[in-house]
Amino acid sequence: MAPPHVVVVGGGFGGLWTTRGLARADVRITLIDRRNHHLFQPLLYQVATAGLSAPDIAAPLRHILRGQRNVEVRLGEVVAIDAAARTLALADGTRLAYDLLVLASGATHAYFGHDDWAAHAPALKTLDDALEVRRRVLLAFERAEAADDAAERAAWLHFAVVGGGPTGVELAGTLAEIARHTLRGEFRRIDPSQARVRLIEAGPRVLATFPERLSAKARRQLERLGVEVVTGAPVGAIDATGYVLAGERIAARTVLWAAGVAASPLAAMLGAPCDRAGRVQVAPDLTVPGGRPEIFVIGDAAAVRTPDGHPVPGVAPAAKQMGRHVARTIRDRLRGRPSRPFRYRDYGNLATIGRRAAVVDLRGVRFSGVLAWWFWLAAHVFFLIGFRNRLIVLLNWAWAYLTYQRHARIVLEREARADTGAAAAPDG
Amino acid sequence: MAPPHVVVVGGGFGGLWTTRGLARADVRITLIDRRNHHLFQPLLYQVATAGLSAPDIAAPLRHILRGQRNVEVRLGEVVAIDAAARTLALADGTRLAYDLLVLASGATHAYFGHDDWAAHAPALKTLDDALEVRRRVLLAFERAEAADDAAERAAWLHFAVVGGGPTGVELAGTLAEIARHTLRGEFRRIDPSQARVRLIEAGPRVLATFPERLSAKARRQLERLGVEVVTGAPVGAIDATGYVLAGERIAARTVLWAAGVAASPLAAMLGAPCDRAGRVQVAPDLTVPGGRPEIFVIGDAAAVRTPDGHPVPGVAPAAKQMGRHVARTIRDRLRGRPSRPFRYRDYGNLATIGRRAAVVDLRGVRFSGVLAWWFWLAAHVFFLIGFRNRLIVLLNWAWAYLTYQRHARIVLEREARADTGAAAAPDG
Structure with missing residues (x-):
């Protein structure tokens, strides 16, 4: 048989x-x-924020499984x-x-029934998504530099992240670091550190799956990094030039979706x-x-x-x-044996916030700050598939840590051209 | 003033x-x-052949020039x-x-008046080009694996590189290495090492700007790597499913342009x-x-x-x-001084061919093979802009050298979907 x-x-x-x-x-x-690759999704926000290259967190499925003769991989x-x-x-x-x-x-x-928001507020699930977020963030600073009008410049320098779960927290923390540190001194007409990074959560607190005390710590760490945290406020609408929060319309060219x-x-x-x-x-x-x-x-x-x-x-x-x-x-x-029920073993919950800031909840052992950040980093590098990727990711991080630089700040020509004159075009 | x-x-x-x-x-x-970046073009073929990531060979212009206060960078x-x-x-x-x-x-x-060839034979000047070549090469093996028909499979496994200058030689040599080594054991229906890699040069020899002896060495090194070198034969036509050489039509799904x-x-x-x-x-x-x-x-x-x-x-x-x-x-x-004429100082001419194969012509001192390859590698890493990039590129190469692996073998979802059913579609 x-x-x-x-x-x-x-x-x-x-x-x-x-x-x-x-x-x-x-x-x-x-x-x-x-796709032809397995993706290490927990580090996807690093590609979106130009800290890692796409190939750093992806490995070809064929390559991973080349030695397993009973598998055929099919794209x-x-x-x-x-x-x-x-x-x-x-x-x-x-x-x-x-x-x-x-x-x-x-x-x-999921945009909770507002599928029209998808075009204006990209989310983060695949490498395509991450490269799109990277493109928007990098180009926003370029457009702000080229803008003649103060209001337009402010709109390009307003970054709103919708959703206060782990992805939203990571994105907001890293965007604040980019604005305050990475781009320092590189622009002549704008001061990137004047960019507003806002994290918007409809519920009462960020990182809702963590204990309340860690949520509060995470919020304080975010604020220290320069993120404005807004809780208990659902976003009312999103379009190409801004969003509505608590009835107020806010001009913003970059809205990122981390909510559903x-x-x-x-x-x-x-x-x-x-x-x-x-x-x-x-x-x-x-x-x-x-x-x-x-x-x-x-x-x-x-x-x-x-x-x-x-x-x-x-x-x-x-x-x-x-x-x-x-x-x-x-x-x-x-072998003719009966099925057993699945039992989930919860080893804990980690979330990173930004440079030297994270929260860790290991089934009771809870800590935050620098130690949590090192723990988060070690765990993520350890679980990253493929020895080479681990090494390169570690080196990229060491470099980024020492210099505040993010090496993947590349906008392709096709990407830049896609919205030449974006200030006037509705697709932002 | x-x-x-x-x-x-x-x-x-x-x-x-x-x-x-x-x-x-x-x-x-x-x-x-x-573009927002300076590109280290001499290593572009490495991005096209999945050896390096795009950010490895590019650095943001703003970042390079951040300390020079009399410059404004404009995208x-x-x-x-x-x-x-x-x-x-x-x-x-x-x-x-x-x-x-x-x-x-x-x-x-330049396609020498055949602009319609551009769609079927991408060339290599920008990162966009390199990622397009990478996509085509990686997907060609996937399509070959999925093909039911032997002729179709052979067409997907035929890689023609038009133009025997340095870029064509680098591309052909690396493609042969990918087919023979990198993909070994990863497919179940095809044997990637059966892929045909053909380098087509209209003139009498490859690397025409080098002395004849080095051209001959380069040709032998290419052939040893598994490249079929055809000289003195201009390509007559290129379309989505093949090309014409010396009056003969050859079925090939991947034609790369390195000629003009x-x-x-x-x-x-x-x-x-x-x-x-x-x-x-x-x-x-x-x-x-x-x-x-x-x-x-x-x-x-x-x-x-x-x-x-x-x-x-x-x-x-x-x-x-x-x-x-x-x-x-x-x-x-x-300072009111007169202009001086430009004088070109020719320090020599290098071309890499593949793993441990290169030719070097230093105004009279000529060598080829392993030593030339190490010389080429050292020179290129030395001139690569930015310390970080040099380090990462060196590590990527060391890794690739030891394992024959190429870490950037990523096809994005949007890219893969762009030609779902490509076997039937005319755009290949």
Whole structure:
């Protein structure tokens, strides 16, 4: 009998850890991703803020898996899933049959019903997103320098980050550092340190998943870095030239979105029950409930709860654990053993804020500031895939730390030209 | 009296060295570039072949010049020059008046009257170009892996490089290394080492500016790396699915252009006499002949001859020397001294071919092979701008050398999607 065909959709933490967990199993695996690389998402904000190059935090999936002979990596976009026929369709017309399907397609941004905001407030999920944010931030200072009008200059120097979760905090802290330190002395008509960086959170505090005391510390650290933190205030509207906050219109050319995520649209194609964010409400063994034991959904595409009812957070360690669990379940099934329920092990919660500022919550052991920052840095470099990347990222950081410089401050010609005369154009 | 306003167009080697040479002169300088960065062009082929990241070989112009208080850097595209009125116009509508103009706008590709080839055979002048070549090369292997048909697969695995100058030789040598070593073991349906890499030169030998003996050595080194070298054969046509050589049509999905350069179109706007490549035929002091002593043209935008009538080559050292010469001429004029003619000092000629293969011609001292390769590497790292970049580039190379890996093998999602189903689409 031919070994079963396992199709894994998505080469993020969930999909990659599933695939690796099946290295010695008697299965044939096809790993499909729209990109040719695995992305170390926790450092994506560093690409968006020009501290790292795109290749620093990405590694080709083929290369990572070259030694695993039961895997075929396929660059492609899944556009349809036929659960009854057990097939899926790719954008290039190919149809693939599966015996087991692991949907690890991740999350995308959600604008809470305001899809028109997407054009004006890019979010941060992929390398494409990060390069777009980088382009906007770097060009904003250029436009401010070229502006003749004081109000226009101020609008180019207003950076609003919407959403006070870890990504929003990281972005705002780093933008403040860029304005205050990195660009010092490089402009002749503007003073970059006069840029306003505003972090806007609709809820009562930033980093809401952390204990209150750490949220308060994070806020103070942000303010010390020069970020204006606004809480309890939802953004009312966003367009090309500004946003509305508490009824007031504010002129701002750069608004970044770090507020909402939703599961990839593939999750909805299964016809399974989903939560409000579009995540599939999976069974305890991470399969799709209702007679589809051959389909697993993991990572940000799945809504999973701990036995005591807490939602499992959408973080890399959770996705890796789910990937490993699915691999174990598949191996068990091949041996005729029953599935075990998934148990999330929470090792803690880290968030970085900026230079020498972070908060750490290790299930009770809580600290912040310089020590937390070093801890965060060590953990992230340790988990970064590939020895080379770790080394280069460490060196880039050491360099940035010593000099305040950010080496990836590159705007391509095509990017710069895309909004020549942007001051007049509506797309900002 | 206000200090004279020097406008420098282009932040490449010529423009940057002019600007630096005027650091202590009593002038006001505006440096205009379409990009925000200076690019170390001699290593561009490394970005195209995924060995280096774009930021590794580029540094923001503002950052390089931050300490020079008499310079204002401006991101913008010059669209018109009015030499009579001594003004120029930018794409965003700004008009700038100059007292002295230094045109260092560089070169672009020339397709010898076949502009329709440009879409099918990208060339290599800017970071945008390099990332486009990288995308095509990486996706070609992906398409070959996905292809069901043997002929189609072969077409995706045929890489033709047109032009046997230094860029063509570097590209072909590196492509052969990628196919034979870097991708080894990563594919399941194709064997990347079966890819054909062909270097096509219309003239009788590769590296025609080198002595014949070194050309012959280069050819042998290329062949040892697995490159098929075809000389004395001009390409007859190029389209999305192949090219014509010596009357024969060859199916190839990736054709790269390294054959012709032409001066930037700005040079022609001066109304001065140009050579066939559109370069301004400048006076011995690098000014525009015929009553325009306030306009200098340098670097690849200028056609310059040595006193004994040899053309000055379009290489980085020549552009730097011209930049320094113009700065000296301007300083002399401010002191009422006469201009001196430009003298090109030829320190030699280097070309790399691939791993441990290069040719070096130091005005008589000629060598090739491993030693030449180390010499080439040392020279290029030494001249790379910015200490950080040198260090990172060296490390990337050391890593690549030891492992045969190329860390920048990233295809962005937008790039991959741009030709989903490319096998059927005409744009390849």
